[in-house]
Amino acid sequence: MKMNKSQPQFLERAIYFREELSGDYFILWIWDEALGKKCQPGQFFQIRAHYSIADAEETRSLPKLFKPISIYDNAEGRIGFFIKKVGAGTNALYKLKAGDLLELIGPLGNGFPLVTGRKILLVSGGIGYPPLWYLQKKLIKHNLLYWVHGGSGQSDVFPCDEVWTEDGSFGKKGMVTEGISKLIAEKKIDLVYSCGPVPMLKECAIITTELNIEHYCSIEAYMACGIGVCYGCAIPVGQENDWNYLRVCKEGPVFNAGEVLWNKF
Numbered sequence: 552m553k554m555n556k557s558q559p560q561f562l563e564r565a566i567y568f569r570e571e572l573s574g575d576y577f578i579l580w581i582w583d584e585a586l587g588k589k590c591q592p593g594q595f596f597q598i599r600a601h602y603s604i605a606d607a608e609e610t611r612s613l614p615k616l617f618k619p620i621s622i623y624d625n626a627e628g629r630i631g632f633f634i635k636k637v638g639a640g641t642n643a644l645y646k647l648k649a650g651d652l653l654e655l656i657g658p659l660g661n662g663f664p665l666v667t668g669r670k671i672l673l674v675s676g677g678i679g680y681p682p683l684w685y686l687q688k689k690l691i692k693h694n695l696l697y698w699v700h701g702g703s704g705q706s707d708v709f710p711c712d713e714v715w716t717e718d719g720s721f722g723k724k725g726m727v728t729e730g731i732s733k734l735i736a737e738k739k740i741d742l743v744y745s746c747g748p749v750p751m752l753k754e755c756a757i758i759t760t761e762l763n764i765e766h767y768c769s770i771e772a773y774m775a776c777g778i779g780v781c782y783g784c785a786i787p788v789g790q791e792n793d794w795n796y797l798r799v800c801k802e803g804p805v806f807n808a809g810e811v812l813w814n815k816f
């Protein structure tokens with residue numbers, strides 16, 4: 552099993568392509584071969600819209616905080632960020648066009664461990680989809696994969712093997728975690744990777760712990776600095792009577808789900 556680390560950099564890069572997806576989703580692509588070589592699935596960048604892009608009035612009102620966004624794709628220097636607009640930071644990113652500048656810090660975080668010869672279940676929920684896309688591209692040649700994704704409705708659905716929506720507008724109706732125990736048994740799964748909202752990860756972790764299945768989850772904690780300084784993203788990790796706060800942005804965002812103390816969040 553391989554974990555990779557690299558030194559984060561502060562960068563400005565032009566957007567060379569922007570893709571509009573369904574609902575509130577869009578993809579920003581940058582091109583940097585050297586940077587691409589340093590990135591691993593599960594890592595993320597702190598990104599924000601560059602301040603000198605549009606006219607002076609508009610740029611003065613842009614949010615100052617960087618936002619953590621996972622690496623969605625990385626092939627021959629084409630690095631993609633698959634984003635949902637939810638608030639001021641992601642809305643500012645949404646307004647960027649090809650040629651505008653992005654400010655980036657990264658790659659950040661530990662990334663997913665990469666394996667071979669395993670039967671793997673990928674579980675994503677909502678905006679947990681992007682890091683698993685990059686991960687499955689790395690794993691698919693050397694493992695058997697099955698990917699189940701859940702969202703609120705059909706605008707939250709993206710390519711995978713099985714879809715669940717809360718309103719039943721696409722795929723199976725219900726929460727994505729409802730079918731996991733059955734899938735693990737049917738497909739003889741021996742490893743789970745997950746990314747999505749904390750309640751989904753927690754439910755997944757309860758199931759994998761009960762079934763004694765190895766499980767790595769990427770946690771979407773609210774981040775301030777994103778580079779390990781403020782401890783605003785720390786979560787409890789360890790054993791019930793021997794645990795510590797670890798930073799999602801530095802020691803994570805990927806953790807062994809069996810070591811996260813979900814009830815102490």
Ligand SMILES: Cc1cc2nc3c(=O)[nH]c(=O)nc-3n(C[C@H](O)[C@H](O)[C@H](O)COP(=O)(O)OP(=O)(O)OC[C@H]3O[C@@H](n4cnc5c(N)ncnc54)[C@H](O)[C@@H]3O)c2cc1C
Nearest residue numbers: 618619620621633634635638639640641681771772773804
């Ligand atoms: C490691 C990591 C990787 C991420 N990867 C992606 C990605 O690939 N694509 C993507 O679209 N988003 C991703 N996110 C989530 C993204 O960072 C947030 O949606 C973004 O910071 C929201 O900023 P905003 O200024 O637009 O909205 P804000 O005004 O900051 O927030 C809008 C609403 O979203 C809630 N919110 C903000 N951040 C989070 C969070 N981390 N978890 C749960 N709720 C939150 C706020 O409480 C508020 O209700 C990731 C988060 C983390 C920690």
Ligand code: FES
Nearest residue numbers: 777779781782800
């Ligand atoms: S966000 Fe500041 S330490 Fe993680």
